[in-house]
Amino acid sequence: MKRQTTTHHSLAGLRTTLRRLAHRAGLSVETRYRLALSATRVAAAELEAGRPVFLETVPPSPPEDCRLTVRLHMPYAPHRPALEGLPLPAERMPGPAAVWRVPAPSPAPRSPSPTAGTSADGGPPGLVELLEEELGAAVERLDALAAEHQRLKHELAETNSGVLALYVQLEERDEQLRQAHGRILRQLEDALRPPPVRVAGLEMAVHYEPAEKHAPTGGDLYDWFVLPDGTVHITVVDALGHGLTSTRSALNVTHAVRTLALEGHPVESIVARTDEVLATFDHELMATVQLVRLDPVGGGLVLANGSHPPALLVRADGRTELLEVRGRGIGFPLPGSERLLRERLAPGDLLVLYTDGLTESRRDPREGEERLATVARRHRHLPIEEIPAAIAADMHTVILHPDDTVALTVRRSGG
Incomplete structure (x- = not known):
């Protein structure tokens, strides 16, 4: 390791950097997550206020000092941070800063376990x-x-x-x-579920519910981001299986789709192209996927689909419509969306995207889609952050087939 200083603008980025440097230094797993939790707790107020923090790491200097030094600087903080009750105690520094000095293994760092030693492709762990x-x-x-x-x-x-x-x-x-x-x-x-994108003219919210409360990760994931042209891209993925294996598969899909979208690939080609990219290193991957592009100014909607349940459109006056597009998902024969569906969201219209755990909990998908239309119509005027959970609660009054569930809603608010 070399001495380095990094600048951070988000808690997620700070956590990731801390975990990776702790792994490279050979720290124990417990020390690693205590360090990440303590540093992000100290920096939370600054990052939430939009002010950057600086992370400085100094490697051990044997034989005089065999400790890894981690300094957290908050030069724009209005007052010194509170350091009491941290999972890993910190030393107070002059000014708005904190330092952790952690004993590091000697003579060289080692991988704590085969699981985290390398990534699937043989490189550093992700x-x-x-x-x-x-x-x-x-x-x-x-x-x-x-x-x-x-x-x-x-x-x-x-x-x-x-x-x-x-x-x-x-x-x-x-x-x-x-x-x-x-x-x-x-x-x-x-870390796996990004918060809603803030875009003028659109209100967005999401609800995730695992099939088993003690295993809160699965193959149902989503991603949303703003493209350079100002349109909003949304991906919903349902990977085959349960647990961390299906989570990794779903993450591979969302990351590949995001990369292709940001590179400017046409929406109609992204499902098939994602299958080509992932087939080289994940031969067992099977996943349904739905892609949506939204113009927050004019309300234009473009939808592509790969074996995923249809989206639901609820008009402001209560009329409902299923947006169905034929296609085949990742890992299926002849993957890709057969066409693009184009619609327009008027002010007050609500778009509902979801995974099959929402509509197939009672065995009959069509019956579930009809119930979904009724439930979404009833809740369409709630604050947007309450709608997905309210829909899921009504849909899951009786569950015969528990499954991971994503319910994602978008409502156009602009005139």
């Missing part, structure tokens, strides 16, 4: 691999504590003294671990 390793460490720690819990309960059952006090202590330890586990899982979910 963010998903690092987060997966942290999640695995938390699960192992939870399993170890659960085993210890059972052993202690058995011993306590054979004794007649101190049972209540020891049981309370054990439950407190369990709760602390569950809270730490939950924080890591929420960080993983936040």
